[in-house]
Amino acid sequence: MIDFIELERIVGEAIRSGAEYAEVRYHRVDGLSLFFLNGVLFGAYQPLVSGVAIRVVYSGGLGFSSTSDLTSEGLRDALSRAIASARSSSFMVKNKVVMGAASLGYAKYSVLERKLLVDMPVEDKINSLVEKLKSIDFKRDPMRISSYTLSYNENIEYKMLVTSDGAVIESRVPRVSLFYNISASSGERRANRWNMLAASGGFEVVDKVKLEEEINDDLNSLYTSLVKAQSPPRGRMDVVLGPEIVGLAMHESVGHPSEADRVLGREAAQAGLSYRREYREPQFGSELVTVIDDPTIPGSYGFYLYDDEGVPARRRFLINKGRLEELLHNRETAAVFNVESNASARATDYRSEPIVRMANTYMAPGDYTFEELIEDVREGVYIRKYMEWNIDDYRWNARYVGLEAYIIKDGRLGDPVRDVVLEITTKEFFSNIDAIGRDLEFSAGTCGKGEPSQPMPVWMGGPHIRLRGVRL
Amino acid sequence: MIDPQVLAENASRKLSNLVDEYVVNANIVSSVMVKYADGEVTVTQSWKDYILDVYVSKNSKINTSTYTTHDPIEVLSKLPSLIEKLTASPLYTPLPEPTGSPLSIIDSRLKDSSLSGDISGLLGSIDVKSYGNVAGMIEISYSRSHYIGSNGLDSGFEITEFNGYFRVFRGDDSGQWAWVSTFYDESLARGALDKASSLAELCSSLPKENIETGYYRVLLSPMVSGNLLESVARFSTAGSVILGFSFLQGKKAGDIIASEKLTLREVPRNNRLPNYRGFDDEGVATMDKPIIERGVFKGFLHNSKTAKLMNEKTTGNAGWILPRIFNLEVEPGDIRESELLEALGDGLYATNNWYTRFQNFLEGTFSTVTRDALLIVRRGKPIACSRRARLAGSLPEMLSSIEDLSRERWQIKWWEVRAPIILPHMLIKKITVTSTTL
Numbered sequence: 065m066i067d068f069i070e071l072e073r074i075v076g077e078a079i080r081s082g083a084e085y086a087e088v089r090y091h092r093v094d095g096l097s098l099f100f101l102n103g104v105l106f107g108a109y110q111p112l113v114s115g116v117a118i119r120v121v122y123s124g125g126l127g128f129s130s131t132s133d134l135t136s137e138g139l140r141d142a143l144s145r146a147i148a149s150a151r152s153s154s155f156m157v158k159n160k161v162v163m164g165a166a167s168l169g170y171a172k173y174s175v176l177e178r179k180l181l182v183d184m185p186v187e188d189k190i191n192s193l194v195e196k197l198k199s200i201d202f203k204r205d206p207m208r209i210s211s212y213t214l215s216y217n218e219n220i221e222y223k224m225l226v227t228s229d230g231a232v233i234e235s236r237v238p239r240v241s242l243f244y245n246i247s248a249s250s251g252e253r254r255a256n257r258w259n260m261l262a263a264s265g266g267f268e269v270v271d272k273v274k275l276e277e278e279i280n281d282d283l284n285s286l287y288t289s290l291v292k293a294q295s296p297p298r299g300r301m302d303v304v305l306g307p308e309i310v311g312l313a314m315h316e317s318v319g320h321p322s323e324a325d326r327v328l329g330r331e332a333a334q335a336g337l338s339y340r341r342e343y344r345e346p347q348f349g350s351e352l353v354t355v356i357d358d359p360t361i362p363g364s365y366g367f368y369l370y371d372d373e374g375v376p377a378r379r380r381f382l383i384n385k386g387r388l389e390e391l392l393h394n395r396e397t398a399a400v401f402n403v404e405s406n407a408s409a410r411a412t413d414y415r416s417e418p419i420v421r422m423a424n425t426y427m428a429p430g431d432y433t434f435e436e437l438i439e440d441v442r443e444g445v446y447i448r449k450y451m452e453w454n455i456d457d458y459r460w461n462a463r464y465v466g467l468e469a470y471i472i473k474d475g476r477l478g479d480p481v482r483d484v485v486l487e488i489t490t491k492e493f494f495s496n497i498d499a500i501g502r503d504l505e506f507s508a509g510t511c512g513k514g515e516p517s518q519p520m521p522v523w524m525g526g527p528h529i530r531l532r533g534v535r536l
Numbered sequence: 537m538i539d540p541q542v543l544a545e546n547a548s549r550k551l552s553n554l555v556d557e558y559v560v561n562a563n564i565v566s567s568v569m570v571k572y573a574d575g576e577v578t579v580t581q582s583w584k585d586y587i588l589d590v591y592v593s594k595n596s597k598i599n600t601s602t603y604t605t606h607d608p609i610e611v612l613s614k615l616p617s618l619i620e621k622l623t624a625s626p627l628y629t630p631l632p633e634p635t636g637s638p639l640s641i642i643d644s645r646l647k648d649s650s651l652s653g654d655i656s657g658l659l660g661s662i663d664v665k666s667y668g669n670v671a672g673m674i675e676i677s678y679s680r681s682h683y684i685g686s687n688g689l690d691s692g693f694e695i696t697e698f699n700g701y702f703r704v705f706r707g708d709d710s711g712q713w714a715w716v717s718t719f720y721d722e723s724l725a726r727g728a729l730d731k732a733s734s735l736a737e738l739c740s741s742l743p744k745e746n747i748e749t750g751y752y753r754v755l756l757s758p759m760v761s762g763n764l765l766e767s768v769a770r771f772s773t774a775g776s777v778i779l780g781f782s783f784l785q786g787k788k789a790g791d792i793i794a795s796e797k798l799t800l801r802e803v804p805r806n807n808r809l810p811n812y813r814g815f816d817d818e819g820v821a822t823m824d825k826p827i828i829e830r831g832v833f834k835g836f837l838h839n840s841k842t843a844k845l846m847n848e849k850t851t852g853n854a855g856w857i858l859p860r861i862f863n864l865e866v867e868p869g870d871i872r873e874s875e876l877l878e879a880l881g882d883g884l885y886a887t888n889n890w891y892t893r894f895q896n897f898l899e900g901t902f903s904t905v906t907r908d909a910l911l912i913v914r915r916g917k918p919i920a921c922s923r924r925a926r927l928a929g930s931l932p933e934m935l936s937s938i939e940d941l942s943r944e945r946w947q948i949k950w951w952e953v954r955a956p957i958i959l960p961h962m963l964i965k966k967i968t969v970t971s972t973t974l
Contacts, residue, residue, distance in 0.1 A: 092605075099857070101778065106625045107857045110601040110618065112611055115585070128581040129653065133538070134606040141584065145653035149568070149580035152656050156577035156665070187621040211780040247780030247898055254898035256780055330573045332671035333703040333712065334951050336890070336907065415583055415604075452895035456905045456924045461972035463903060463926060465895045483895070487926070487970060515571065515673055515951065 124160025125153030164399030177266025231374020262508035293482035302444030310526030324397035336457025349494025359423030366423035426525030430500025501528035567677030636815025672702035689819035711735025716949035753883030774842035775858030783900030794935035869941025900931035
C-alpha cells in the first residue's frame with residue numbers, strides 16, 4: 065500500500081525535474097459482479113484495479129503516465145515516462161498548457177454504507193437478489209419472456225491525490241448498480257427492455273432502488289408495447305415526456321455540449337464537438353428551463369466532493385431560466401476561458417487522465433402536476449419510456465424512440481402506441497417547452513467519453529415536461 | 537520488469553490446491569498514445585500495466601477476476617473463500633483440453649518505443665501539423681501474455697499494435713479515417729490523414745444541401761460498414777443470443793440472413809490484425825471461419841460453456857464465461873474503389889458514423905448518425921454535401937440489401953469500431969435516411 069508521503073515524494077521529484085505542475089493519484093477500485101440468467105447465478109467477476117497515475121506539465125506540454133507497479137523502480141519509471149511524454153508534447157504545442165488557479169482542497173471524505181459491502185457475505189448478497197427475482201411475477205399472457213438477465217455490480221473507489229500546488233484529497237466512495245435486460249415476445253413481435261438502477265452507498269442501495277417494482281413496471285411496459293399498442297400518430301402535435309427521457313436529454317443535449325474540452329475541440333475526433341462553440345444567443349430556450357449539474361447530491365451515482373484535480377465540487381448552472389450559462393471545466397480548460405474550474409475533472413481509474421465530465425445532470429422541476437400537463441393537450445402523445453436514442457456529434461439533433469407511450473386526446477390519456485419516434489433539434493426542444501412538472505426523478509447511467517474510453521457513473525434527471533407543437 | 541511467465545507460475549502455484557480448475561493469464565501491456573486537437577498535441581500518455589486475469593471453478597461454481605495491482609498473488613488468496621459461497625453455474629462445463637499453439641507477431645520498433653515510452657523517433661516523421669485543423673490520436677502498444685491452466689495449458693505470446701485515427705476539418709466540413717496494424721508503417725497514418733483531408737476538402741468544395749427524409753441507395757465507407765458489421769459479429773456470439781441481445785436468436789446454421797455478396801469472417805489468425813492469437817482463453821486452438829458466407833449464416837461463436845448449452849462445438853472464441861470476437865474480415869467485392877460513386881449512381885455516400893443504438897436487439901432495428909462528409913451523389917458524381925443525417929433500419933434488412941462491395945479493403949479500428957476489421961466499401965440498395973438540420 066502506498067501512502068501520502070510517497071505521493072508527495074513523487075510530486076517533489078517531478079517539480080525538481082523541471083515540471084511546472086505535477087499531480088499524483090493513487091486510485092484503487094475493488095469490484096464484485098454477480099451475473100444471473102433467468103434468476104440463477106451463472107458467474108461472478110471480481111476486478112481489482114489499482115495503481116498510480118502521474119500527470120505533469122513540462123514546458124507547456126502535458127504528459128500522463130500510469131503504472132500498477134508500486135515498487136520504487138516502477139514509480140520512478142512512471143515519473144520518467146510522464147516527464148518524457150510532457151516534454152515530447154511540449155515540442156508540438158502552439159498554446160502552452162496551464163493549470164488554472166483554483167481554491168484547492170485539503171480534505172478527506174467518504175460515503176457511508178448502511179450495509180457494508182466488504183462485511184456482507186457474498187452468499188447473503190446472492191440470496192437477497194435471488195429472493196427479489198423470485199418474488200416477481202413475470203407472467204403477462206399472451207406475452208412470453210424468452211430470457212431475463214440481471215447483473216449486480218459493486219465497486220469501492222478509493223483515491224489519494226496530491227498536486228504540486230497544494231491539493232491533498234483522500235476519498236472513499238462505494239457504489240452499487242443493477243443492470244437488467246428482459247427479452248419478450250407476443251406472436252411475431254419481439255422486444256427487449258434494459259434498465260440500470262444505481263446509487264452510491266452500500267448494499268442498502270439494492271433496496272433503495274426498488275428493483276422488484278422497476279422490473280414489474282418494465283414488464284408492464286413491454287406488455288403494453290407488444291400486446292396492446294398500435295401504430296402512433298404522425299405529424300405536429302403536443303408531446304409530454306416522462307422523467308426518464310427528460311433526464312437523458314439533459315445529459316445528451318445540455319451536459320455533453322457544456323463540456324469545455326469539447327467546446328475547445330479536444331474531443332473532436334472522438335465524442336465530437338458542441339453547438340456551444342458557435343451558439344452566441346444567451347437566451348437558448350424557454351425561461352422555464354433551468355438545467356443543473358450537481359456532484360454533491362447525497363447518495364447519487366455521480367457523487368463526489370472534490371474532483372480529481374483537488375477542486376471542491378459545487379452545483380453548476382448549465383442553463384439558467386433559459387439562458388446558456390456555465391461550461392463544465394477542469395483546471396486546464398478553465399485557464400483557457402479565464403475562469404475558475406468548477407470541479408469537473410474525473411478519471412475512471414489509475415490508467416485514466418482526469419478529463420471534463422458530468423456528475424448528476426438534471427432539469428429543475430416546475431410547478432405542474434402530471435394531470436395539469438395532460439389536461440391542456442387537445443391532441444398529442446405522452447412518451448413515458450424510451451428504448452433507443454442517439455444524437456449527432458454537435459449535440460444538435462436527437463432521436464428518442466418510445467417503448468411505452470400513449471395518445472392524449474382532449475386532455476385525457478388514451479390508447480397505447482408503439483415505436484413513437486421523436487427527432488428534434490436541441491433548440492426546438494428547449495424553445496417548445498411550455499410547462500414543467502413538479503416531480504423530479506433520476507435515472508442512472510454510465511457515461512462514455514475519452515480515449516481510451518473512460519466509463520463514468522452519472523445520474524440523469526428531470527420532471528415530466530410538455531412540448532408544444534413538435535413533429536413526431 | 538515482472539516477467540509474465542513468472543507471474544503466471546506464481547499464480548498457478550497459489551491456486552493449484554485451492555480450486556478444482558483454474559486458468560491464469562499474466563499480461564504486461566505497455567502503450568503510448570499521442571492525442572491531437574486543432575493540429576497540435578494535447579497530451580501524450582504512457583501506460584505500463586501488469587494484469588492478471590484468473591478463472592477458477594469449484595464444484596461447478598465459476599468465478600473470474602482481473603487484478604491490475606501491485607501484488608496480485610496476495611489478493612489471490614481471497615478467491616477460494618469467495619467461490620465457496622457461490623452457487624453452481626448452469627453454464628459450467630469442465631475446461632477443454634488445450635489444443636492451440638502460441639502465435640506471436642512483433643515489430644521491434646513498436647515494442648521498444650512502447651516499453652521506453654519514447655515515441656519521438658517513431659512518430660516524428662508523421663507531420664500532422666501540415667494538415668491544418670486535425671484532431672485524432674496515434675497509439676502504439678506492446679503486450680506479452682502467458683497462460684497457465686489446470687487443463688495443461690502453458691503458453692505465451694507477444695503482440696505489437698499500431699493504430700489511430702484522424703479527423704481533418706476544412707471550415708465547418710470534415711473527414712475522418714482510421715487504421716490498425718500489427719506493424720509500424722507511417723504510410724498508414726499518412727494515408728488516414730490524406731483520406732480524411734480529401735473528404736473534408738471535397739465536402740468543402742461542394743454546395744451544402746439538406747437531405748429529404750426517405751429511402752436511399754447508400755454507399756457505406758469501411759468506417760460505417762465496420763461499425764455495423766461489428767455489431768453483426770457480436771450478435772453472432774452465443775452469449776448475445778443467450779442473454780437476449782441478438783437478432784440472430786432463433787437462427788440456425790444454413791439460414792440465409794444476408795445478400796450473397798456478403799462473407800463476414802472471424803479471423804484470429806490474421807497476423808495483420810492485433811488480436812492475432814493461436815489459442816483462446818481456454819487454450820483451444822483458434823481458427824479463421826465464416827460467420828456469414830455468401831449470405832448464409834454459418835453458426836454461432838462459442839466457448840466450451842455456450843457450446844455445451846447449445847449442444848454445439850466450441851469455435852475457439854473463449855471468453856471464460858461468454859465467447860468473444862477477436863478480429864474480423866469481410867471478403868472484397870467486384871467494384872473498383874475508383875468506380876464506387878459511378879456504381880452508386882444516385883444516392884448518398886456516408887463516410888463516417890457514430891452513436892449506433894438498437895431500438896430492439898431482438899429485431900435488430902437500429903439507427904446511427906452520420907458525421908463528417910456525407911456526399912449527395914447524382915449520376916455518379918458528388919453534387920452536394922450534407923453534414924449530418926441518420927440511417928435507420930434493421931440489420932436483417934440492411935444485410936439483405938447489400939448490392940456489392942469494393943475490391944479494395946481497409947484495416948480499421950477506432951472509437952466506434954472496437955474489433956479490428958479488414959473490409960471494403962459496401963453498397964446498400966435501400967435504407968431509410970432521415971434528415972437532420974444543418
